Amino acid sequence: MTTFVDRVELHVAAGNGGHGCASVHREKFKPLGGPDGGNGGRGGDVILTVDQSVTTLLDYHHAPHRKATNGKPGEGGNRSGKEGEDLVLPVPDGTVVLDGQGNVLADLVGEGTSFVAAQGGRGGLGNAALASSRRKAPGFALLGEPGDAGDIVLELKTVADVALVGYPSAGKSSLISVMSAAKPKIADYPFTTLVPNLGVVTAGSTVYTVADVPGLIPGASQGKGLGLEFLRHVERCSVLVHVLDTATLESDRDPVSDLDVIEEELRSYGGGLDKRPRVVVLNKIDVPDGRDLAEMVRPDLEERGYRVFEVSAVARTGLKELSFALAELVAKHRARKPKEEATRIVIRPKAVDDAGFTVTREEDGLFRVRGEKPERWVRQTDFNNDEAVGFLADRLNRLGVEAELMKAGARSGDGVAIGPEDNAVVFDWEPTVTAGAEMLGRRGEDHRFEAPRPAAQRRRDRQAERDEAVQEFEDFEPF
Numbered sequence: 001m002t003t004f005v006d007r008v009e010l011h012v013a014a015g016n017g018g019h020g021c022a023s024v025h026r027e028k029f030k031p032l033g034g035p036d037g038g039n040g041g042r043g044g045d046v047i048l049t050v051d052q053s054v055t056t057l058l059d060y061h062h063a064p065h066r067k068a069t070n071g072k073p074g075e076g077g078n079r080s081g082k083e084g085e086d087l088v089l090p091v092p093d094g095t096v097v098l099d100g101q102g103n104v105l106a107d108l109v110g111e112g113t114s115f116v117a118a119q120g121g122r123g124g125l126g127n128a129a130l131a132s133s134r135r136k137a138p139g140f141a142l143l144g145e146p147g148d149a150g151d152i153v154l155e156l157k158t159v160a161d162v163a164l165v166g167y168p169s170a171g172k173s174s175l176i177s178v179m180s181a182a183k184p185k186i187a188d189y190p191f192t193t194l195v196p197n198l199g200v201v202t203a204g205s206t207v208y209t210v211a212d213v214p215g216l217i218p219g220a221s222q223g224k225g226l227g228l229e230f231l232r233h234v235e236r237c238s239v240l241v242h243v244l245d246t247a248t249l250e251s252d253r254d255p256v257s258d259l260d261v262i263e264e265e266l267r268s269y270g271g272g273l274d275k276r277p278r279v280v281v282l283n284k285i286d287v288p289d290g291r292d293l294a295e296m297v298r299p300d301l302e303e304r305g306y307r308v309f310e311v312s313a314v315a316r317t318g319l320k321e322l323s324f325a326l327a328e329l330v331a332k333h334r335a336r337k338p339k340e341e342a343t344r345i346v347i348r349p350k351a352v353d354d355a356g357f358t359v360t361r362e363e364d365g366l367f368r369v370r371g372e373k374p375e376r377w378v379r380q381t382d383f384n385n386d387e388a389v390g391f392l393a394d395r396l397n398r399l400g401v402e403a404e405l406m407k408a409g410a411r412s413g414d415g416v417a418i419g420p421e422d423n424a425v426v427f428d429w430e431p432t433v434t435a436g437a438e439m440l441g442r443r444g445e446d447h448r449f450e451a452p453r454p455a456a457q458r459r460r461d462r463q464a465e466r467d468e469a470v471q472e473f474e475d476f477e478p479f
């Protein structure tokens with residue numbers, strides 16, 4: 001028997017960015033020809049893409065660790081490192097991507113729909129790109145950033161138009177086997193069907209898919225029987241069919257109370273299933289008692305507003321009428337739905353921090369800096385290289401981090417952490433000379449010699465200066 005896997009945990013890791021290169025051009029008689037270290041290549045992404053030819057998540061069950069390739073480091077002679085290759089993972093139509101906490105990240109429906117599950121790290125800039133009029137020959141380069149890595153959960157929700165629900169042995173699989181070419185297992189014991197079956201039905205000019213899910217029993221919502229787990233396969237369907245057994249030998253059951261039980265379970269499941277249009281099929285009317293019972297309960301069911309079909313999956317009666325009625329409902333639903341969405345690319349949203357960064361003082365006196373840029377800059381820094389550390393300090397200073405730390409009350413020697421609690425760079429704060437000097441004025445300038453400016457003007461000027469400086473640094477970044 002083939003294993004059916006409809007939920008897997010997948011560990012994805014994008015490629016790391018390659019490090020930038022610090023190199024100095026050398027030529028005979030021209031020993032210092034300027035910096036020529038190239039940039040590191042970007043790491044590859046991990047991308048999930050719907051591929052109609054894939055029908056299960058089995059591959060990922062067997063090999064749940066997937067990694068894209070790293071970017072290569074930059075080289076001298078201004079050679080950029082090669083980019084890492086994206087890793088494209090084919091997934092079945094109807095795959096839902098969740099994070100470890102169960103939040104839906106993407107719902108992949110339609111051939112080619114893609115989701116970037118892990119983004120590759122940026123390559124580090126080489127010293128050639130870091131050179132400027134003020135820093136003519138940087139003796140350092142930026143590190144490549146690590147790629148995203150983490151666990152995601154893939155869940156398959158079959159994309160079927162019609163779902164058959166009902167008690168075990170009501171004849172759901174039998175019905176799908178005679179309405180379509182599907183050949184599911186059929187037997188006279190409960191829970192024959194352990195995984196959903198799909199069949200394709202053609203009725204007139206309408207072609208639609210029917211899913212048969214494992215049987216439900218009272219208390220399924222509490223996990224009785226096979227539970228409600230498989231109902232997620234029918235969440236997307238447009239029509240529900242109650243398959244009711246008119247010939248059951250269990251004395252405490254009849255089609256109407258069976259229907260009530262299943263309805264109750266659908267309600268507990270939620271997910272909008274209780275709002276789907278539904279029809280009722282009274283099956284097994286080839287059995288004489290079954291036919292009598294069907295006749296008896298029909299008015300009751302119709303009174304409740306259901307369209308009722310009396311069929312026999314074994315004798316193959318009443319099937320044509322049923323399949324055309326379902327086709328009509330499906331067609332109606334399709335007409336209401338917006339036109340087939342074009343292939344979508346879903347990118348995981350990133351938090352946007354308008355302020356650029358925040359500084360908070362924690363209970364133990366530690367100052368924590370959070371923000372996309374400062375955190376990224378820290379990751380790019382080679383802390384073994386003093387010049388690189390100085391460059392980081394400069395960047396932070398120009399973004400206004402030092403000023404903000406001072407405002408928050410940080411003193412020389414206080415602990416400062418940049419990054420989240422579990423992954424921060426912590427250091428003893430030593431205000432850089434420029435930061436200190438900026439309080440008085442920039443080096444080479446002395447405000448005492450200037451005509452006094454109103455405080456607001458001074459603040460605006462300083463902000464403009466800072467913006468310009470940040471821009472200058474940002475311009476280095478080719479992303």
Ligand SMILES: Nc1nc2c(ncn2[C@@H]2O[C@H](COP(=O)(O)OP(=O)(O)OP(=O)(O)O)[C@@H](O)[C@H]2O)c(=O)[nH]1
Pocket residue numbers: 166167168169170171172173174175185186187188189190191192193194213214215216283284285286287311312313314315
């Ligand atoms: N007489 C008669 N028996 C039927 C009919 N439809 C199904 N059966 C029988 O009912 C039993 C159960 O049929 P299945 O199709 O396996 O039922 P199911 O609803 O898929 O059951 P689960 O997979 O266990 O949920 C089998 O022995 C079938 O042969 C019918 O129309 N008439």
Ligand SMILES: [Mg+2]
Pocket residue numbers: 172173174185186192193212
């Ligand atoms: Mg079955």
